[in-house]
Amino acid sequence: MKDDHDLQQDIQQMLKSESVVATAGQSVRTALANADEGITQLAHMLGQMESPVETEPAKKPAAGLQTPLDCVVCIAGAKNRRESAERVVQRLASEYSGCHVRIAFGQRSMTKLYDHRLGWLSPSNRLRQSMEPLFQEGIEKEQNQSHGRTLRIDGVWVINLSEIGGKRHCFLWIQPQAGTKTEPASSSLVWMGRSSRALATALWRQPRVAMPSSASVLGRRPVLAGFLAMLVVSLLAFWPVAYPIRCTAVIKPQGQRMIASPFEATLLKSHVLPGDRVQAGQCLLELDGRPLQLELESIAAESQRAEKAENVALASGDIAAAQQAALEQRQLSRRRDLLQDRLSRLQICSPMDAVVISGDLSQYVGAPLKMGQSLLEIAPPGDMRVEVQIPEFEIGMVTPEADTHIRFPALGGKSYDDGLGQIYPAAEIRDDQNVFLAHVTIPNDSDDLRPGMKGLARISGPTRPRIWSYVRGIWEKSLWWMGY
Secondary structure (H helix, E strand, O other): OHHHHHHHHHHHHHHHOHHHHHHHHHHHHHHHHHOOHHHHHHHHHHHHOOOOOOOOOOOOHHHHHHHHHHHHHHHHHOOOHHHHHHHHHHHHHHHOOOEEEEEEEEOOOEEEEEEOOOEEOOOOOHHHHHHHHHHHHHHHHHHHOOOOOEEEEOOEEEEEOOOOOOOOEEEEEEEEOOOOOOOOOHHHHHHHHHOHHHHHHHHHOOOOOOOOHHHHHHHHOHHHHHHHHHHHHHHHHHOEEEEEEEEEEEEEEOOOEEEEOOOOEEEEEEOOOOOOEEOOOOEEEEEOOHHHHHHHHHHHHHHHHHHHHHHHHHHHOOHHHHHHHHHHHHHHHHHHHHHHHHHHOOEEEOOOOEEEEEOOOOOOOOOEEOOOOEEEEEEOOOOEEEEEEEEHHHHHHOOOOOEEEEEEHHHOOEEEEEEOOOEOOOOEEEOOEEEEEEEEEEOOOOOOOOOOOEEEEEEEEEEEEOOHHHHHHHHHHHHHHHOO
């Protein structure tokens, strides 16, 4: 206790001496004037540190205290945390000329390493990779050892500058060069360890990115900053831009064809599925022709019977019976021609090169089909037609050939720009809303666009102030309620 009391008296006399005031007092006052309230408190903490226990106490604390005071000045005079680390390392490197001085940052692993000779090292640097085990060992030591000590690990002096109460780690390493017996002054290392808490707090209170000088000036002048902010907001609000009309866009195939059943029959086979590409003349569906074949054989038998009846009537001289038998033969002949035509159309083929859009009939094999029933929908590959659904409220602001920007979220935000096509004169109901339809043709070279895909369309309307698009609806509703 007596030694501690004598050491504190020596420190107080040192701080009052003219030599220390002349060398460090002016720089500390300048640094504290530029630093915030936290650094002011940290400087006050330097006089309240406990005496070192593990290391030999310095006989001349003034000489050892000068180093951490200069480090505080370096941190306070820097613009950001990166520059603070560089200044501290360079300051220590100038004092310990025979040592390597490095500083590292990270959380679970090292993310940044600065060497006083090599600068900031990249992750692929071998020196940085070799220092990773030392960084991990420092983290393990830190769990059992708080700030206030200077550790020595494998001949390297380690000063803990990690964030107090946080998860971010920082270690300052002072390592003698290989082949030299130079050792740092023990007194300065003692005071660096005792000041590590203050240095760490000052270092982590520095901003990660330096604030621009113009922003700092505005921060000291709130009236000017408020005026400039109002000016910028006013310019943005009243700047004339094209009035954006937001619509829903739906992709429709262009030139699609419906494949229908040519007559009443039974589905025998289905050769395609939605998404398949087909060629012109390729068989899509097959119909069952067995009922037609049976009916055709029955007609052939009836035709022979009618022919014999005609011959008998002619032989007996019954002209009326002969004519009736001839008419019956003609009727059977027409039915036979119709059945033969249907037998020739049992295979339903594609009329063009196309893609099957809809119609999965693989589960309906054997089902009866009605004449004219829609079976498949096909469309030629290539350009797609986009159906733009314009809200009724905005139709007065839309003109043909207006610039239209279409975006499909399903394609990762891929967008298309083109002129708006013809606008249909009559409104339709889509998704319980009254809308007017217009079409835009866009290319589909990569086959990314699929029928039924929905997107967003923005039509450029007349030029208006930017704020007008936000207050237009409220303004018109207010006029309506006021009777205008």
